[in-house]
Amino acid sequence: MMENERRVVSVILQNEASALSRITDLFSARGYNIESLTVAPIPESKYSRLTIATSGSVRVIEQIIKQLHKLIPVLRVYEHADLVEKEMAMVKFPITENLSDIETLSKAYNGKIVNVGNDMLIAMVADEPKRVSHYLEAVKRFNPKEIVRSGTVALER
């Protein structure tokens, strides 16, 4: 068995109905793995940009790239070699937790407290996916009530 490796791939595709499902269908029909997928329109264009974090053997990764290319609405596929990768996470804590500790910890991960309500507060961080995982590990002691991760976005350096 060949070793699995993690890859981040960006796809520029036409901004049309069902374009996204073509991508997700491709992954499910061919048994490829999706770790995360983020998508948003590219401003002032008819295209959207997708960032897919995936993993597989060298051959599988090669097929993923080729099969993505084959989809008619796909304009370009970037297989990143040297990239800056970021992910966002938001966490909801009870208001009774130590606010300044949460603030300090979030700052260390390029984040802050973004909202404080009557009985809860929300912190957000934006960092490399691995560091986001560390953050989520670290905040466990503050009894987080809800966690949401955005999935990764990436740009070539």
Place this chain on the structure above:
Amino acid sequence: MQMSGAQMVIEALKHEGVDTVFGYPGGAIMNVYDEIYKQNDFQHILTRHEQAAVHAAEGYAKVTGKVGVAMVTSGPGFTNAVTGIADAYMDSIPLVVISGQVPMSLIGTDAFQEIDSVGISRSCTKHNYLVTDAADLPRVLKEAFYLAATGRPGPVHVDIPKDVTAQIAEFDYSRPVEMETYKPTTKGNARQIKKAIDAIAAAKRPLLYLGGGVINANAADEVRAFAKLTGIPAVETFMARGTMGADNPLVISMLGMHGSYAANMAMSETDLIIGLGARFDDRVTGKLSEFAKNADVIHVDIDPASISKLVNAEYPIVGDVKYVVEEMSALAKGKIDAERYAPWLETIEHFNKLHPLGYEEEPGVIKPQWVIERIGQLLGEKANISTDVGQHQMWTAQFYPFSRPRQFISSGGLGTMGFGFPAAMGVKRGDMERVSINVTGDGSILMNIQELMTSVEYKLPVINVILNNHFLGMVRQWQTLFYDKRYSETDLSMQPNWVGLVESFGGVGYNVETKEEFDAALKDAVEKNVVAMINVNVSRFENVLPMVPAGGSLFNMMLEYKDK
């Protein structure tokens, strides 16, 4: 010009030069059918099932090389068509399938005869469209035909809601297709082609491995010329039968699961595979880790995703086979010495003599292989041969002397029982000059038997030759070999009155027990030129041999099977 969406469909078909539409009307597509009623530009052929409409369009497309067109209604009309669409997708057949959809206002309400058609067809089409505005129709239909026919061909599905077919908009079909995101590579990379020629010149035992892509690219002449120029022998995949021509001294028959011993041994012994429009299907390679172990691979394919998908290619060339092989021939002249491969051809000749393709005659019994050979002797080049799926299909691929591309029409990738008869109807429509034969089994033929009516009504005579072994033969063969003869649900002893069946639709039928009767029946059916069914009772327990058991290695073939 202003016109309705329905009129646009007709106009677009006219502009595309379509002469035949296979289809079946229904509520959501009625506006289009109303326009079909009013026109004389193409013939609509009403099949008796939507699946058959798509298979007929496939047969038509395969024999003519043009885009086949099928039209169906929403809901069940479309779901019935899906098997045909999937079949076309697997075999890269250019089709445009137009389906009706419930009105836009009802989409998503689980309306009567509503189904998410584009959702269903997404995974079995090259591309698909849901048209939400009649103004988009000219562009979409033009793109659909363009996509179906260019690059790696395939089926394109266009779903049109009923209100869009009624909507009035501007029709302008003159605008060229502009698809920024779709630009198939046709010219192969010149440096790669040169490298490939150098590799061939250095090889001792090169082998051409021809796939269906050669036929799709209309490149058979170029491939034959290249083989002749270089003296390199060729094996054909199931989908490529007829490319080299049966009497070509350089062709070593079919390879793969039911390929010949010589073809599979050649593939196992070659030191350089020259793959042209072939995709290293599992039915061809057998066990991948044992496949052509000592060979480098040149792989020419229009679809980059086919290259190195299963077998790593040292010389990948993305491009149209016709163009690339022409380039290869130009470079090979004076550079490749055919003499160099003489010992290799001798080796292959030795393989051929060791275990030639054959079968044992038994007195008083008709062997299915004999029937195929006999059709070949009696009709040869004069017939187009379609098949259904099963043992009869493999015997046809093995024993019919195919002399040209597009002569053999069969369901390769999906293996669709019920394909043969409607496809043979489409073949007849596409090539009225030749006899259209459907070689079928007693299992397969019943899967689209209703098409007897279409065939009679539209005078598209097909001669159905049933190799009747009262079994679901291929499954029975596997049960014999791998399931200890537990014939679970494969016994088809219960049979209809075949002659009565075909006669009730207005065709002719024959029950055949002897070779003489077969000759007479075939001759009579050809002369009468009507829809026919020749029911040939063949030996019941005949197996398709040789055989590479699934997952086995090509060089480890089961050459014979003696029943204890």
